[in-house]
Amino acid sequence: MKTAGFDGPDLSVSIAGVRFRNPVIAASGTFGYGSEYEGLLDIAELGGICTKGLTLKPRRGNSGVRIHETPSGLMNSIGLENPGIPAFLERELPRLRSLGPVVIANLSGSDRDEYTGGAALLDTSSVDMIELNISCPNVKAGGMQFGLEPAAAAELTAAVRKAAARKPLIVKLSPNAPDLAGVARACVNAGADALSLVNTFQALAIDIGRRRLVFDNTTAGLSGPAIRPLALRMVWELWEALREPPAHKGTLVPIVGMGGIASPEDALEFLMAGAAAVEVGSATFAHPRLMNEITAGIADYMAGRGIAAVGELSIRKR
Numbered sequence: 001m002k003t004a005g006f007d008g009p010d011l012s013v014s015i016a017g018v019r020f021r022n023p024v025i026a027a028s029g030t031f032g033y034g035s036e037y038e039g040l041l042d043i044a045e046l047g048g049i050c051t052k053g054l055t056l057k058p059r060r061g062n063s064g065v066r067i068h069e070t071p072s073g074l075m076n077s078i079g080l081e082n083p084g085i086p087a088f089l090e091r092e093l094p095r096l097r098s099l100g101p102v103v104i105a106n107l108s109g110s111d112r113d114e115y116t117g118g119a120a121l122l123d124t125s126s127v128d129m130i131e132l133n134i135s136c137p138n139v140k141a142g143g144m145q146f147g148l149e150p151a152a153a154a155e156l157t158a159a160v161r162k163a164a165a166r167k168p169l170i171v172k173l174s175p176n177a178p179d180l181a182g183v184a185r186a187c188v189n190a191g192a193d194a195l196s197l198v199n200t201f202q203a204l205a206i207d208i209g210r211r212r213l214v215f216d217n218t219t220a221g222l223s224g225p226a227i228r229p230l231a232l233r234m235v236w237e238l239w240e241a242l243r244e245p246p247a248h249k250g251t252l253v254p255i256v257g258m259g260g261i262a263s264p265e266d267a268l269e270f271l272m273a274g275a276a277a278v279e280v281g282s283a284t285f286a287h288p289r290l291m292n293e294i295t296a297g298i299a300d301y302m303a304g305r306g307i308a309a310v311g312e313l314s315i316r317k318r
């Protein structure tokens with residue numbers, strides 16, 4: 001039944017001035033550079049694609065076990081294996097660009113200079129946005145080290161903001177930060193246009209047969225349904241924290257929520273908690289078409305209730 005004056009839901013969302021056809025984005029590290037999934041789902045129907053973490057120099061990633069399943073979750077220790085930003089721009093970006101969704105480059109580095117060097121290259125490229133990864137728990141230098149303390153996060157955000165002045169900047173936060181709201185505020189004040197969360201939770205596994213640690217790097221990052229209620233709580237609390245002064249020029253910075261989303265209902269929870277869009281990661285491995293189904297499920301939910309715009313799903317009041 002159609003509600004009077006309602007022409008069906010508009011799924012598009014705008015984040016930092018970039019328009020997404022819908023709020024469902026492939027999460028970094030779980031969708032390669034897009035083309036790996038061609039034929040497995042309707043890629044053009046995604047809102048956006050976030051690349052695997054990119055560094056200025058190529059990286060081989062971590063040795064030993066890289067993926068380990070847990071009840072309702074996944075532990076990974078990939079260590080940011082990637083071909084380096086110059087090779088990404090030359091070999092992967094043209095194809096990724098042609099797929100249709102918004103292209104978000106996930107940027108990482110070992111130190112400030114590697115981050116800013118990478119940012120400068122991305123700034124001159126055709127990527128739509130940068131997601132600054134200050135939250136990777138699986139590398140010895142850089143990554144999460146920048147995301148745990150407000151001062152370090154602000155310094156790096158400001159430097160990357162300057163190096164990539166033309167690109168909208170999302171900063172991806174770590175759930176392992178003791179003061180998540182403090183880090184978030186520091187990033188916003190240093191120039192972040194949007195925030196995304198959560199990256200993986202630092203976790204440990206022991207192989208009792210071999211009486212050894214499962215991962216060469218000791219800990220690994222936990223993702224999947226096991227973390228969803230925790231991630232949802234963090235999105236909820238961050239939304240609240242960002243309303244408090246010193247908010248970003250009096251406006252709410254958009255939040256991209258993720259962590260364990262595996263159904264339309266899960267995605268709706270994040271949108272209701274105040275997220276402007278969602279990223280879907282681990283669940284895609286088991287169910288490549290899932291993101292298309294999540295988008296359809298959100299559309300059905302909105303159509304059934306006469307909800308015209310994604311922003312109206314939020315149960316938070318500005």
Ligand SMILES: Cc1cc2nc3c(=O)[nH]c(=O)nc-3n(C[C@H](O)[C@H](O)[C@H](O)COP(=O)(O)O)c2cc1C
Nearest residue numbers: 027028029053076133198199223224259260281282
């Ligand atoms: C195998 C794997 C690789 C990942 N690589 C990256 C990465 O390179 N950069 C990044 O910011 N996040 C990375 N992540 C984190 C995801 O983007 C996401 O933040 C996290 O997995 C939570 O979402 P999920 O529970 O839907 O997977 C990775 C996750 C997995 C499972």
